[in-house]
Amino acid sequence: MQAEGRPINQTLLIEAAKREWKFFKLYTDFRPNLKVAPIASKFYARHQKFDESLVKQEYVDLLKRVHSQLPKERNPYPETENQRYGWYLDPLIDNGYDFRINYRTKMSADIKLAIEMKRMTQQMR
Secondary structure, three states, X not given: OOEOOEOHHHHHHHHHHHHHHHOOOOOXXXXXXXXXXXXXXXXXXXXXXXXXXXOOHHHHHHHHHHHHOOHHHHOOOOOOHHHXXXXXXXXXXXXXXXXOXXXXXXXXXXXXXXXXXXXXXXXXX
């Protein structure tokens, strides 16, 4: 089956191109993604010099601010599981003096005797 006198392959290519252009979006605004490594290799190399006047100062300030802050200052919650370990430092419950939670072992008579003997020997010296 031919459409408008064109070969079948050309018709399929045109339809595929129209489908691609339907979902194609051209971005004109640039928002830096600071979590992804840069595409350019060796951005610090001497032989790949660029004009520093072309760099926007707001991007430089943004990079300095992000890299100088700790993760706890940047985000309201931990992003990874490893950040959870140091994120919540306050204990959820105070179990220091609650006898229902904290089962401290009571001192035995032998240990009391050893402590008393140690005190006595220190006083004698």
